[in-house]
Amino acid sequence: MSSALLTLADSRLPAGGHAHSGGVEQAVAAGLVHDPGSLAAFLLRRLTTSGAVAAGLASAACQGDDLARLDAEADARTPSPALRAASRQQGRGLVRVGRRAWPSPLWDALPAAPHHPVALGVAAAAGGLTPRDAAAAAAYLSVSGPATAAQRLLAMDPLTVAAVTARLAPDIDAVAGNSTRSADGSLPADTDPLLDLLAEVHSARKDRFFAS
Amino acid sequence: MPPDHDLDDYVDPYEHGHRHGGPLRVGLGGPVGSGKTALAAALCRTLGTEYDLAVVTNDIYTTEDADFLRRNAILPDDRIEAVQTGCCPHTAIRDDITANLDAVELLEARHPGLELVFVESGGDNLTASFSYGLVDVQVFVVDVAGGDKVPRKGGPGVTASDLLVVNKTDLAPLVGADLDVMRRDSATVRGEKPTLLISLREDPAATEVAEWVRAQVRARRLQQA
Numbered sequence: 001m002s003s004a005l006l007t008l009a010d011s012r013l014p015a016g017g018h019a020h021s022g023g024v025e026q027a028v029a030a031g032l033v034h035d036p037g038s039l040a041a042f043l044l045r046r047l048t049t050s051g052a053v054a055a056g057l058a059s060a061a062c063q064g065d066d067l068a069r070l071d072a073e074a075d076a077r078t079p080s081p082a083l084r085a086a087s088r089q090q091g092r093g094l095v096r097v098g099r100r101a102w103p104s105p106l107w108d109a110l111p112a113a114p115h116h117p118v119a120l121g122v123a124a125a126a127g128g129l130t131p132r133d134a135a136a137a138a139a140y141l142s143v144s145g146p147a148t149a150a151q152r153l154l155a156m157d158p159l160t161v162a163a164v165t166a167r168l169a170p171d172i173d174a175v176a177g178n179s180t181r182s183a184d185g186s187l188p189a190d191t192d193p194l195l196d197l198l199a200e201v202h203s204a205r206k207d208r209f210f211a212s
Numbered sequence: 213m214p215p216d217h218d219l220d221d222y223v224d225p226y227e228h229g230h231r232h233g234g235p236l237r238v239g240l241g242g243p244v245g246s247g248k249t250a251l252a253a254a255l256c257r258t259l260g261t262e263y264d265l266a267v268v269t270n271d272i273y274t275t276e277d278a279d280f281l282r283r284n285a286i287l288p289d290d291r292i293e294a295v296q297t298g299c300c301p302h303t304a305i306r307d308d309i310t311a312n313l314d315a316v317e318l319l320e321a322r323h324p325g326l327e328l329v330f331v332e333s334g335g336d337n338l339t340a341s342f343s344y345g346l347v348d349v350q351v352f353v354v355d356v357a358g359g360d361k362v363p364r365k366g367g368p369g370v371t372a373s374d375l376l377v378v379n380k381t382d383l384a385p386l387v388g389a390d391l392d393v394m395r396r397d398s399a400t401v402r403g404e405k406p407t408l409l410i411s412l413r414e415d416p417a418a419t420e421v422a423e424w425v426r427a428q429v430r431a432r433r434l435q436q437a
Contacts, residue, residue, distance in 0.1 A: 016310030019298035093310035152299040211296040211311065 004127035007101070008120070009137045011144055016093030020086055021149030021210040022046060022142070023195050026202035028153050039150050040164045043143040047168065047175055049192035051142030053077050054117035055135035055179035056188035061121020062134035067109050074115035077189055080196035082203035084115075086212035091119040102126035135179035139172045149210060235265075235326040236432045237316060238425060239305065239342035241369055242353035244335030247379040247412055251353055252332045253284040254418035255425060263429065265328040266291040266319040268312060270301055293319055301334030309346040316346070328429060338367030349428050351421070355380040360389040363397035363407075371401045375408065375424055382411040 007013060023046065027033040033042050053074075061070050078084045092113040099107050104126035110119060117138050124134035144165060151161040181187060199212060240248050252267055259265060267287060269278050271294065278294040281287055293315040297304035304311055312331055320326050331347055333340060342350045352373035354362045357380055363370055370376060376398055384391050391409055398407040408420050 012307070014308035014310060016308060016314070018300060018303050018308050019296050019311050021298065089311075089314065092314065096310065096313065149298065209296060209299045211298070 002128055002133070004102070005124075005129055005133045005137060008123055008127060008129070008133075009140050009144070011148060013097060014093075015097050016090055017141065017145045018148075019211045020090060020145060021153070021212065022050075022146035023198040023202070023212070024146045024149040025153060025208055025210045026198040026205075028150065029202075030198070033150055034154065036156070036160050036164055039147065039156070039161070040167070042150075043147060043164065043168060044171060045192060046146060046195065047139060047143050047171055049190040050083075050195060051139050051172075052175050052178070052188045052190050054120070054138040054142055055175050056181070057115065057117035058121040058124065058134040058138035059131040059179040060181065060187060061118045062124040062129065062131040063121075064125070067114070067118060067122070068111055070118050070121075071111050071114050073187060074118060077187075077191065078115075079191065080199045082199040082212060083196065085203075086199070087115045087117070088113040089211065090116040094119040094123060098123040098126060102128075131180070132176060136172070136176040139175040139179070143168055143172065153209070232436060234320055235329045236349070236429050237329045237331060237347040238428065239331050239333065239347035239350035240353060241305065241333040241336065241340050241342060241350060241373070242377075243337060243355075243358060246335070246353045246355040246358065248332050248335065248353050249280050250284075250412050251351075251377065251379070251418055251421065252330050253281055254412055254416055255330065255422055256281065256287050257284075258417045258419070258422040259328065259425060260287065262426075263327040264323060264325045265330070266293070266323060266326055268293045268295060268315040268319070268329065268331045270295055270297050270304055270312065270332060270334040290322060291319065297334055302336050302340050305331070305333045305346060306341060306343045309343050312346050328425070338362070338365060338369055341368040341372060348432060349374040351375045351377055353377045353379055356384050356389045356391070356394070357387050359387075360391075360393045360397075363394050363401060366401050370398070373405070374428075375406055375421070376402060377421060378407065378409045379412055381409050382413050 024033055027042055033039050057070055057074050061067060075084060078087060094116060106122050106126050110122055120138050121134045147161050147165045150156060151158055202208060240252055242248050267281055278292045281292055295311040295315050316329055319329060350373050352369035356378060378394055381391060395409060410420060412418060
Protein backbone atom coordinates (compact mmCIF):
# COMPACT_ATOMS: atom_id res chain seq x y z
CA MET A 1 0.00 0.00 0.00
CA SER A 2 1.24 3.46 -0.87
CA SER A 3 0.81 6.32 1.57
CA ALA A 4 -1.06 8.14 -1.22
CA LEU A 5 -4.05 6.06 -0.11
CA LEU A 6 -3.91 7.70 3.30
CA THR A 7 -4.03 11.14 1.69
CA LEU A 8 -6.88 10.12 -0.60
CA ALA A 9 -9.02 8.73 2.23
CA ASP A 10 -8.17 11.52 4.67
CA SER A 11 -11.29 13.49 5.57
CA ARG A 12 -9.07 16.57 5.66
CA LEU A 13 -8.31 16.32 1.97
CA PRO A 14 -9.98 19.53 0.76
CA ALA A 15 -12.34 17.97 -1.77
CA GLY A 16 -15.57 19.31 -0.30
CA GLY A 17 -16.70 16.15 1.49
CA HIS A 18 -17.14 17.87 4.83
CA ALA A 19 -20.34 19.56 3.64
CA HIS A 20 -22.02 16.25 2.71
CA SER A 21 -23.68 14.01 5.28
CA GLY A 22 -24.48 11.06 3.03
CA GLY A 23 -28.11 11.10 4.08
CA VAL A 24 -27.37 11.34 7.78
CA GLU A 25 -28.83 14.83 8.22
CA GLN A 26 -32.20 13.68 6.92
CA ALA A 27 -31.94 10.35 8.77
CA VAL A 28 -31.43 12.31 11.99
CA ALA A 29 -34.39 14.56 11.16
CA ALA A 30 -36.53 11.48 10.52
CA GLY A 31 -35.45 9.91 13.82
CA LEU A 32 -33.74 7.01 12.08
CA VAL A 33 -30.32 7.86 13.45
CA HIS A 34 -30.26 8.93 17.08
CA ASP A 35 -27.61 6.96 18.96
CA PRO A 36 -24.47 4.89 18.31
CA GLY A 37 -26.45 1.73 17.57
CA SER A 38 -28.73 3.33 15.00
CA LEU A 39 -25.74 5.15 13.48
CA ALA A 40 -23.82 1.88 13.10
CA ALA A 41 -26.84 0.26 11.43
CA PHE A 42 -27.23 3.20 9.06
CA LEU A 43 -23.54 3.22 8.14
CA LEU A 44 -23.47 -0.54 7.52
CA ARG A 45 -26.52 -0.23 5.28
CA ARG A 46 -24.92 2.65 3.39
CA LEU A 47 -21.62 0.80 3.08
CA THR A 48 -23.15 -2.33 1.60
CA THR A 49 -25.31 -0.47 -0.92
CA SER A 50 -24.02 2.87 -2.20
CA GLY A 51 -20.59 2.12 -0.71
CA ALA A 52 -20.35 -1.14 -2.67
CA VAL A 53 -21.41 0.60 -5.88
CA ALA A 54 -18.86 3.36 -5.31
CA ALA A 55 -16.14 0.80 -4.65
CA GLY A 56 -16.94 -1.02 -7.89
CA LEU A 57 -16.89 2.17 -9.94
CA ALA A 58 -13.70 3.46 -8.31
CA SER A 59 -11.95 0.18 -8.89
CA ALA A 60 -12.97 0.06 -12.56
CA ALA A 61 -11.98 3.71 -13.11
CA CYS A 62 -8.58 3.07 -11.54
CA GLN A 63 -8.15 0.04 -13.78
CA GLY A 64 -8.47 2.21 -16.86
CA ASP A 65 -12.02 1.40 -17.97
CA ASP A 66 -13.73 3.89 -20.28
CA LEU A 67 -14.47 6.81 -17.98
CA ALA A 68 -17.43 8.29 -19.85
CA ARG A 69 -19.06 4.88 -19.82
CA LEU A 70 -18.38 4.44 -16.11
CA ASP A 71 -19.85 7.89 -15.47
CA ALA A 72 -23.02 6.78 -17.27
CA GLU A 73 -22.99 3.54 -15.24
CA ALA A 74 -22.87 5.68 -12.09
CA ASP A 75 -25.88 7.67 -13.32
CA ALA A 76 -27.79 4.45 -13.95
CA ARG A 77 -27.04 3.26 -10.41
CA THR A 78 -28.15 6.53 -8.80
CA PRO A 79 -31.91 6.99 -9.25
CA SER A 80 -32.14 10.09 -7.03
CA PRO A 81 -31.38 13.35 -8.87
CA ALA A 82 -30.25 14.89 -5.56
CA LEU A 83 -27.72 12.10 -5.06
CA ARG A 84 -26.49 12.39 -8.62
CA ALA A 85 -25.92 16.11 -8.09
CA ALA A 86 -24.18 15.49 -4.76
CA SER A 87 -21.93 12.88 -6.32
CA ARG A 88 -20.97 15.13 -9.22
CA GLN A 89 -20.37 18.06 -6.87
CA GLN A 90 -17.95 15.95 -4.84
CA GLY A 91 -16.38 14.57 -7.99
CA ARG A 92 -15.67 18.07 -9.21
CA GLY A 93 -14.12 18.95 -5.84
CA LEU A 94 -11.91 15.88 -5.91
CA VAL A 95 -10.75 16.62 -9.46
CA ARG A 96 -9.82 20.16 -8.40
CA VAL A 97 -7.53 19.03 -5.59
CA GLY A 98 -6.48 15.77 -7.27
CA ARG A 99 -5.16 17.48 -10.38
CA ARG A 100 -2.92 19.62 -8.22
CA ALA A 101 -1.90 16.84 -5.84
CA TRP A 102 -1.23 14.11 -8.40
CA PRO A 103 -0.66 15.69 -11.84
CA SER A 104 -1.35 13.16 -14.58
CA PRO A 105 -2.75 13.04 -18.13
CA LEU A 106 -5.36 10.63 -16.74
CA TRP A 107 -7.41 13.57 -15.46
CA ASP A 108 -8.00 14.84 -18.99
CA ALA A 109 -10.02 11.73 -19.86
CA LEU A 110 -12.64 12.56 -17.21
CA PRO A 111 -15.91 14.25 -18.13
CA ALA A 112 -16.58 17.63 -16.47
CA ALA A 113 -17.91 17.22 -12.92
CA PRO A 114 -17.69 13.41 -12.96
CA HIS A 115 -19.33 11.17 -10.39
CA HIS A 116 -17.26 11.04 -7.24
CA PRO A 117 -16.33 7.33 -7.40
CA VAL A 118 -15.12 7.72 -10.98
CA ALA A 119 -12.98 10.70 -10.00
CA LEU A 120 -11.75 8.71 -7.01
CA GLY A 121 -10.60 5.88 -9.27
CA VAL A 122 -8.69 8.32 -11.45
CA ALA A 123 -7.15 9.98 -8.39
CA ALA A 124 -6.02 6.57 -7.19
CA ALA A 125 -4.46 5.74 -10.55
CA ALA A 126 -2.79 9.16 -10.75
CA GLY A 127 -1.41 8.62 -7.25
CA GLY A 128 0.06 5.25 -8.22
CA LEU A 129 -2.50 3.19 -6.31
CA THR A 130 -4.19 -0.09 -7.26
CA PRO A 131 -7.86 -0.71 -8.11
CA ARG A 132 -8.19 -2.48 -4.76
CA ASP A 133 -6.86 0.67 -3.04
CA ALA A 134 -9.37 2.80 -4.95
CA ALA A 135 -12.17 0.49 -3.82
CA ALA A 136 -10.96 0.64 -0.22
CA ALA A 137 -10.95 4.45 -0.30
CA ALA A 138 -14.47 4.52 -1.78
CA ALA A 139 -15.80 2.06 0.78
CA TYR A 140 -14.16 3.90 3.67
CA LEU A 141 -15.35 7.31 2.49
CA SER A 142 -18.91 5.99 2.17
CA VAL A 143 -19.02 5.77 5.97
CA SER A 144 -16.38 8.15 7.36
CA GLY A 145 -18.01 11.38 6.19
CA PRO A 146 -21.52 10.39 7.28
CA ALA A 147 -20.17 9.28 10.68
CA THR A 148 -18.62 12.71 11.22
CA ALA A 149 -21.85 14.39 10.15
CA ALA A 150 -23.77 12.42 12.77
CA GLN A 151 -21.22 13.38 15.38
CA ARG A 152 -21.73 17.08 14.56
CA LEU A 153 -25.52 16.98 14.24
CA LEU A 154 -26.19 14.94 17.37
CA ALA A 155 -23.20 16.21 19.39
CA MET A 156 -22.28 12.58 19.92
CA ASP A 157 -19.16 11.58 21.81
CA PRO A 158 -16.45 11.71 19.11
CA LEU A 159 -14.68 8.73 20.70
CA THR A 160 -17.83 6.66 20.31
CA VAL A 161 -18.20 7.71 16.68
CA ALA A 162 -14.55 6.85 16.02
CA ALA A 163 -15.16 3.43 17.58
CA VAL A 164 -18.26 2.85 15.46
CA THR A 165 -16.27 3.64 12.30
CA ALA A 166 -13.28 1.56 13.39
CA ARG A 167 -15.46 -1.49 14.07
CA LEU A 168 -16.76 -1.36 10.52
CA ALA A 169 -13.25 -2.17 9.26
CA PRO A 170 -13.95 -5.84 8.44
CA ASP A 171 -17.10 -4.81 6.54
CA ILE A 172 -15.21 -2.09 4.68
CA ASP A 173 -12.53 -4.60 3.73
CA ALA A 174 -15.17 -7.07 2.55
CA VAL A 175 -16.88 -4.46 0.37
CA ALA A 176 -13.54 -3.39 -1.11
CA GLY A 177 -12.59 -7.01 -1.72
CA ASN A 178 -15.81 -7.73 -3.60
CA SER A 179 -15.58 -4.60 -5.74
CA THR A 180 -14.14 -6.16 -8.87
CA ARG A 181 -16.36 -7.00 -11.80
CA SER A 182 -18.25 -10.26 -11.54
CA ALA A 183 -17.73 -13.10 -14.06
CA ASP A 184 -20.26 -11.59 -16.47
CA GLY A 185 -18.42 -8.26 -16.41
CA SER A 186 -21.02 -6.36 -14.45
CA LEU A 187 -20.34 -3.89 -11.67
CA PRO A 188 -22.05 -3.86 -8.26
CA ALA A 189 -25.54 -2.38 -8.56
CA ASP A 190 -26.94 -2.47 -5.04
CA THR A 191 -29.42 0.28 -4.31
CA ASP A 192 -31.22 1.47 -1.22
CA PRO A 193 -34.54 3.23 -1.79
CA LEU A 194 -34.31 4.68 1.73
CA LEU A 195 -31.14 6.62 0.86
CA ASP A 196 -32.77 7.86 -2.35
CA LEU A 197 -35.86 9.05 -0.48
CA LEU A 198 -33.86 10.70 2.30
CA ALA A 199 -31.80 12.58 -0.29
CA GLU A 200 -34.85 13.81 -2.17
CA VAL A 201 -36.61 15.02 0.98
CA HIS A 202 -33.40 16.62 2.19
CA SER A 203 -32.67 18.55 -0.98
CA ALA A 204 -36.03 20.32 -0.78
CA ARG A 205 -35.36 21.61 2.73
CA LYS A 206 -34.38 25.23 3.24
CA ASP A 207 -32.92 24.76 6.72
CA ARG A 208 -30.24 22.18 6.03
CA PHE A 209 -26.64 22.44 7.19
CA PHE A 210 -25.31 19.88 4.71
CA ALA A 211 -25.32 19.89 0.94
CA SER A 212 -26.60 16.30 0.94
CA MET B 213 13.30 14.87 1.73
CA PRO B 214 16.05 13.19 -0.30
CA PRO B 215 19.00 15.58 -0.62
CA ASP B 216 18.98 15.44 -4.43
CA HIS B 217 15.43 16.79 -4.59
CA ASP B 218 14.95 20.34 -5.74
CA LEU B 219 12.76 22.30 -3.36
CA ASP B 220 10.95 23.73 -6.36
CA ASP B 221 9.42 20.30 -6.91
CA TYR B 222 7.34 20.92 -3.81
CA VAL B 223 6.14 24.37 -4.75
CA ASP B 224 2.77 24.59 -6.41
CA PRO B 225 2.87 26.95 -9.40
CA TYR B 226 -0.78 27.83 -8.82
CA GLU B 227 -0.22 29.19 -5.33
CA HIS B 228 -1.98 32.31 -4.03
CA GLY B 229 -1.20 35.37 -6.08
CA HIS B 230 -0.94 33.47 -9.33
CA ARG B 231 -4.64 33.60 -10.23
CA HIS B 232 -4.87 35.88 -13.22
CA GLY B 233 -7.96 37.66 -14.40
CA GLY B 234 -11.39 37.29 -12.93
CA PRO B 235 -13.07 39.47 -10.34
CA LEU B 236 -11.61 40.70 -7.05
CA ARG B 237 -12.77 38.26 -4.38
CA VAL B 238 -13.45 39.91 -1.02
CA GLY B 239 -14.06 37.83 2.10
CA LEU B 240 -16.42 39.22 4.76
CA GLY B 241 -15.99 37.41 8.08
CA GLY B 242 -16.69 37.97 11.74
CA PRO B 243 -18.71 36.84 14.75
CA VAL B 244 -22.45 36.16 14.62
CA GLY B 245 -24.54 39.34 14.65
CA SER B 246 -21.69 41.78 14.00
CA GLY B 247 -23.28 42.97 10.75
CA LYS B 248 -21.59 40.98 7.97
CA THR B 249 -24.78 40.57 5.96
CA ALA B 250 -25.85 44.16 6.56
CA LEU B 251 -22.41 45.27 5.36
CA ALA B 252 -22.61 43.02 2.30
CA ALA B 253 -26.03 44.50 1.48
CA ALA B 254 -24.74 48.05 1.99
CA LEU B 255 -21.73 47.41 -0.26
CA CYS B 256 -23.93 45.88 -2.94
CA ARG B 257 -26.21 48.93 -2.87
CA THR B 258 -23.32 51.39 -2.96
CA LEU B 259 -21.08 49.57 -5.45
CA GLY B 260 -23.69 47.74 -7.49
CA THR B 261 -23.99 50.60 -9.96
CA GLU B 262 -20.21 50.91 -10.36
CA TYR B 263 -19.17 47.28 -10.67
CA ASP B 264 -20.47 44.04 -12.09
CA LEU B 265 -20.78 42.20 -8.76
CA ALA B 266 -22.12 39.08 -7.04
CA VAL B 267 -22.29 37.55 -3.56
CA VAL B 268 -21.73 34.10 -2.06
CA THR B 269 -23.31 33.56 1.35
CA ASN B 270 -22.39 30.85 3.86
CA ASP B 271 -25.16 31.33 6.39
CA ILE B 272 -25.76 28.29 8.59
CA TYR B 273 -29.35 28.38 7.50
CA THR B 274 -28.56 28.52 3.88
CA THR B 275 -31.18 30.87 2.53
CA GLU B 276 -31.42 33.32 5.43
CA ASP B 277 -28.71 35.69 4.26
CA ALA B 278 -29.50 35.22 0.59
CA ASP B 279 -33.11 36.28 1.26
CA PHE B 280 -31.91 39.28 3.26
CA LEU B 281 -29.63 40.29 0.39
CA ARG B 282 -32.40 39.93 -2.15
CA ARG B 283 -34.65 42.21 -0.11
CA ASN B 284 -32.03 44.77 0.87
CA ALA B 285 -29.47 44.90 -1.86
CA ILE B 286 -31.60 44.88 -4.96
CA LEU B 287 -29.35 42.09 -6.22
CA PRO B 288 -31.02 39.69 -8.65
CA ASP B 289 -31.22 36.02 -7.69
CA ASP B 290 -28.70 34.95 -10.30
CA ARG B 291 -26.04 37.03 -8.56
CA ILE B 292 -26.45 35.38 -5.16
CA GLU B 293 -25.23 31.85 -4.39
CA ALA B 294 -25.74 30.18 -1.01
CA VAL B 295 -23.54 27.29 0.09
CA GLN B 296 -23.97 24.72 2.86
CA THR B 297 -21.10 24.36 5.28
CA GLY B 298 -21.90 21.09 7.08
CA CYS B 299 -22.16 22.78 10.51
CA CYS B 300 -18.61 24.10 10.06
CA PRO B 301 -18.69 27.65 8.65
CA HIS B 302 -15.03 28.00 9.49
CA THR B 303 -13.97 24.91 7.55
CA ALA B 304 -15.77 26.13 4.45
CA ILE B 305 -13.77 29.37 4.23
CA ARG B 306 -10.36 28.14 5.30
CA ASP B 307 -9.66 24.40 5.50
CA ASP B 308 -11.79 23.06 2.68
CA ILE B 309 -12.91 25.86 0.39
CA THR B 310 -14.37 23.56 -2.29
CA ALA B 311 -18.03 24.57 -1.97
CA ASN B 312 -17.17 28.26 -1.97
CA LEU B 313 -14.86 27.91 -4.97
CA ASP B 314 -17.66 26.07 -6.79
CA ALA B 315 -20.04 28.93 -6.03
CA VAL B 316 -17.57 31.65 -7.05
CA GLU B 317 -16.72 29.82 -10.28
CA LEU B 318 -20.41 29.32 -11.04
CA LEU B 319 -21.02 33.06 -10.66
CA GLU B 320 -17.96 33.85 -12.80
CA ALA B 321 -19.20 31.50 -15.51
CA ARG B 322 -22.71 32.96 -15.36
CA HIS B 323 -21.48 36.57 -15.46
CA PRO B 324 -18.30 36.68 -17.55
CA GLY B 325 -17.82 40.41 -16.92
CA LEU B 326 -17.85 40.03 -13.13
CA GLU B 327 -15.53 42.52 -11.41
CA LEU B 328 -16.22 41.96 -7.73
CA VAL B 329 -17.40 38.99 -5.63
CA PHE B 330 -18.14 39.17 -1.92
CA VAL B 331 -17.86 35.88 -0.03
CA GLU B 332 -19.72 36.27 3.23
CA SER B 333 -18.85 33.66 5.84
CA GLY B 334 -21.32 32.20 8.28
CA GLY B 335 -20.98 33.81 11.71
CA ASP B 336 -18.10 32.31 13.61
CA ASN B 337 -15.68 33.35 16.33
CA LEU B 338 -12.52 35.44 16.60
CA THR B 339 -10.30 32.68 15.21
CA ALA B 340 -12.08 32.57 11.85
CA SER B 341 -10.19 33.64 8.76
CA PHE B 342 -10.40 33.09 5.02
CA SER B 343 -7.90 31.08 3.01
CA TYR B 344 -6.17 33.21 0.41
CA GLY B 345 -6.89 30.35 -1.97
CA LEU B 346 -10.49 31.56 -1.87
CA VAL B 347 -10.29 35.36 -1.52
CA ASP B 348 -7.85 38.09 -2.53
CA VAL B 349 -8.55 40.33 0.46
CA GLN B 350 -10.59 39.90 3.61
CA VAL B 351 -12.60 42.14 5.88
CA PHE B 352 -13.27 41.14 9.48
CA VAL B 353 -16.38 42.67 11.06
CA VAL B 354 -16.78 42.98 14.82
CA ASP B 355 -19.18 45.19 16.70
CA VAL B 356 -19.07 47.56 19.60
CA ALA B 357 -21.77 45.67 21.48
CA GLY B 358 -19.48 42.67 21.72
CA GLY B 359 -17.40 44.69 24.19
CA ASP B 360 -14.49 47.07 23.74
CA LYS B 361 -12.04 44.30 24.68
CA VAL B 362 -12.52 42.49 21.36
CA PRO B 363 -9.66 44.16 19.44
CA ARG B 364 -7.27 43.54 22.36
CA LYS B 365 -8.22 39.84 22.43
CA GLY B 366 -6.88 39.56 18.91
CA GLY B 367 -7.20 36.32 16.95
CA PRO B 368 -6.42 35.88 13.26
CA GLY B 369 -9.53 37.77 12.09
CA VAL B 370 -8.75 40.86 14.15
CA THR B 371 -5.00 40.89 13.72
CA ALA B 372 -4.44 39.61 10.18
CA SER B 373 -7.49 40.71 8.16
CA ASP B 374 -6.80 43.28 5.44
CA LEU B 375 -9.48 45.55 6.89
CA LEU B 376 -10.98 45.47 10.38
CA VAL B 377 -14.45 46.99 10.63
CA VAL B 378 -15.83 47.89 14.06
CA ASN B 379 -19.56 48.26 13.46
CA LYS B 380 -22.41 49.71 15.55
CA THR B 381 -20.48 52.69 16.95
CA ASP B 382 -23.90 54.25 17.64
CA LEU B 383 -24.34 51.70 20.43
CA ALA B 384 -21.14 52.67 22.25
CA PRO B 385 -22.75 54.92 24.88
CA LEU B 386 -25.50 52.35 25.50
CA VAL B 387 -23.16 49.44 26.15
CA GLY B 388 -20.39 51.38 27.89
CA ALA B 389 -17.83 50.74 25.16
CA ASP B 390 -14.90 53.11 24.77
CA LEU B 391 -14.28 53.71 21.05
CA ASP B 392 -10.87 55.25 21.72
CA VAL B 393 -9.80 52.06 23.47
CA MET B 394 -11.00 49.99 20.51
CA ARG B 395 -9.20 52.26 18.07
CA ARG B 396 -5.96 52.21 20.05
CA ASP B 397 -6.02 48.43 20.67
CA SER B 398 -6.74 47.76 16.99
CA ALA B 399 -3.76 49.86 15.96
CA THR B 400 -1.57 48.03 18.47
CA VAL B 401 -2.44 44.50 17.29
CA ARG B 402 -2.76 45.37 13.58
CA GLY B 403 0.24 47.57 12.96
CA GLU B 404 -0.15 49.32 9.61
CA LYS B 405 -3.34 47.49 8.56
CA PRO B 406 -6.42 49.73 8.49
CA THR B 407 -9.36 49.74 10.90
CA LEU B 408 -12.64 51.54 10.30
CA LEU B 409 -15.13 52.36 13.05
CA ILE B 410 -18.55 52.68 11.45
CA SER B 411 -22.26 52.62 12.13
CA LEU B 412 -24.30 51.05 9.37
CA ARG B 413 -27.38 52.43 11.06
CA GLU B 414 -26.08 55.99 10.68
CA ASP B 415 -24.40 55.41 7.31
CA PRO B 416 -26.36 52.72 5.42
CA ALA B 417 -24.10 53.29 2.39
CA ALA B 418 -21.00 52.05 4.28
CA THR B 419 -19.15 54.91 2.60
CA GLU B 420 -15.69 54.36 4.05
CA VAL B 421 -15.70 50.59 3.57
CA ALA B 422 -16.91 51.01 -0.02
CA GLU B 423 -14.02 53.41 -0.65
CA TRP B 424 -11.58 50.82 0.72
CA VAL B 425 -13.08 48.18 -1.62
CA ARG B 426 -12.71 50.55 -4.60
CA ALA B 427 -9.02 50.96 -3.73
CA GLN B 428 -8.62 47.15 -3.66
CA VAL B 429 -10.25 46.81 -7.08
CA ARG B 430 -7.90 49.50 -8.46
CA ALA B 431 -4.88 47.82 -6.88
CA ARG B 432 -5.77 44.46 -8.39
CA ARG B 433 -6.24 46.01 -11.82
CA LEU B 434 -2.81 47.64 -11.62
CA GLN B 435 -1.31 44.34 -10.49
CA GLN B 436 -2.88 42.52 -13.43
CA ALA B 437 -2.06 45.16 -16.03
